[in-house]
Amino acid sequence: xxxxxxxxxxxxPESIGQARSCIAAAFAQWELDDxxxxxxxxxxxxxxxxxxxxxxxxxxxxxxxxxxxxxxxxDNEPGSAPLxxxxxxxxxxxxGLRLIENLVREWGWRPLPNKAGKVVYAVLEASE
Numbered sequence: 001x002x003x004x005x006x007x008x009x010x011x012x013p014e015s016i017g018q019a020r021s022c023i024a025a026a027f028a029q030w031e032l033d034d035x036x037x038x039x040x041x042x043x044x045x046x047x048x049x050x051x052x053x054x055x056x057x058x059x060x061x062x063x064x065x066x067x068x069x070x071x072x073x074x075d076n077e078p079g080s081a082p083l084x085x086x087x088x089x090x091x092x093x094x095x096g097l098r099l100i101e102n103l104v105r106e107w108g109w110r111p112l113p114n115k116a117g118k119v120v121y122a123v124l125e126a127s128e
Contacts (some may be wrong), residue, residue: 002030004062009045011052011075019045020057023071026061026119030069033127034102037061037071040122043096047120051077067126068105076117082109 004128005026009015020038027034041059048057058074082097101124105124 002063004031004060005061006058009059011049011055011057011059013046013049015026015049015057016042016045019073022024022059023061026063029124030063032069034121036127037069037124040100040103041071042071043100044071044120044122047082048073048075051075051080053077053117063126068125069124070072070121071124072119072121074112074117074119076110076112078117080118082118082120 005022007018007022009018019041023037023041024034027037033107045057045059052079054076056076057123060070060072061072062070062072064070079102097107104122104124105108107120109120111118
């Protein structure tokens, strides 16, 4: 399997475009369609930036043995699980994880070691 792509980005909204570029580079190398992955990483990176306690986030993408791809965003907010909110048409946010849930095979989160934050991930089927 190829090495994962990883980018450390500033916890700033301008970094969302850089997160998409990281995904695009990986998917181009793997000769896969990146449309869904760019949308997913936009949502994951936005959430990571929103919840980051420090000045950076990490975006990581990895090709799995079964051909699927895992997209991750890491932030340093310890112990806070992502919440699937009930749809609220009047809210200006809160729909990203519902969108992701409908686009990917699975998604979830795990804490980073030593309470250093969390990783939110999504597993996508590969599209050539």
